[in-house]
Amino acid sequence: MEIGMLHTHVLVVTLFLLFLLFKTILLLVNKKELLTTVRTKFKMVDPILGVLMLATGGYLLSLYGSTAPTYLWVKLVIVIIIIPIGIVAFKKENKAMAIIALLLTFYIYGASEVGSLTFSKEEASTTTENNPAQYAEEVMITGDKVQLIKTGEEIYLAECKKCHGVDGKKGLFKAPDLSKSKLGLYERIAWIKKGKGVMPAYADELRNTEIEAVALYLDKLK
Ligand code: HEC
Incomplete structure (x- = not known):
């Protein structure tokens, strides 16, 4: 059950990242009409992925009990920040905000892979x-x-x-x-x-x- 949850979580985060990447590219190359079409057609994708991401992540976090490493809490806060930035970025067609949301998502994705906020192996104590x-x-x-x-x-x-x-x-x-x-x-x-x-x-x-x-x-x- 937990392993399934971990896989679902990683899958959801990956989909969120790819969708964000796709929209950011459309915004950067000024394909605004296409972006609007994508946004209206798939307007439920972000809320659904967002809720799934937080629900599966929250469940995994609860497994640690009081022993959750700091980077997981920081990740949670960053995700809560990314969601509104992403929404506003594409609504206002603000390239800078879209890039910030994308970079933050890449960052937490990487931090999760390595198990550390500074990407240092030592902090992740895998040595x-x-x-x-x-x-x-x-x-x-x-x-x-x-x-x-x-x-x-x-x-x-x-x-x-x-x-x-x-x-x-x-x-x-x-x-x-x-x-x-x-x-x-x-x-x-x-x-x-x-x-x-x-x-x-x-x-x-x-x-x-x-x-x-x-x-x-x-x-x-x-
Ligand atoms: C939050 C999950 C978690 C809990 C709870 C947990 N462990 Fe672990 N345990 C791990 C992980 C992950 C590793 C591998 C860590 C690493 O190598 O970085 C590990 C490694 C070990 C190892 C080393 C095994 C080897 O051959 O290298 C032992 C022994 C162990 N755990 C025993 C226990 C015991 C006993 C408990 C309960 C008192 C416990 N663990 C609770 C996740 C957990």
Whole structure:
């Protein structure tokens, strides 16, 4: 369901961008009559795409809960700005405004692809140097293992399922298949504490024993 939503979102944004590009070109080459025809014939396209874009985007944003990265909020604000600029630009046949709307749309499209507002890989933390597994320290897991795994399962279903799926294979936001993960227990604990990119850091949200429990539970997915 979420993957379908992500694909729908990308498709809608792409259509919006192409339609905007088409209208901007018509405006720039002074094909005003054709532009008017296109605008009147397809006057429902922009409102429909706009609503779909915000609805699917809003839904995806809600999946992150309180952990949504800043660039997603900025994107939302920019989209809310683009829609009226676009409407006014073509109504008043204002080339500068049409170009601004087009550039802003390209910008958020690119920012989404890279997962960062400044297009820096580091901010998007997709670099391998920032791999939480490298921060793994030795931990001693104490306590009843069966009980820990049960607690781990509860936490997994409450916190992790939405992106990783019940079986660890869902892969929302390109999350790796946990049933095939080669990380050891300590590396997993470090991952869960530190997070990375879209994957939230749980160090402040869960107690150490809870993090250990869910890390232990991941073995059950294999
Ligand atoms: C918002 C979505 C999201 C949630 C919620 C989430 N993850 Fe992740 N997780 C990801 C993504 C995306 C990656 C890959 C990050 C990257 O490589 O940049 C990942 C990576 C991982 C990895 C590393 C796997 C590997 O082999 O490299 C582990 C382990 C993991 N998550 C466990 C968990 C656990 C346990 C929870 C719940 C406590 C959780 N995740 C919650 C999205 C999520």
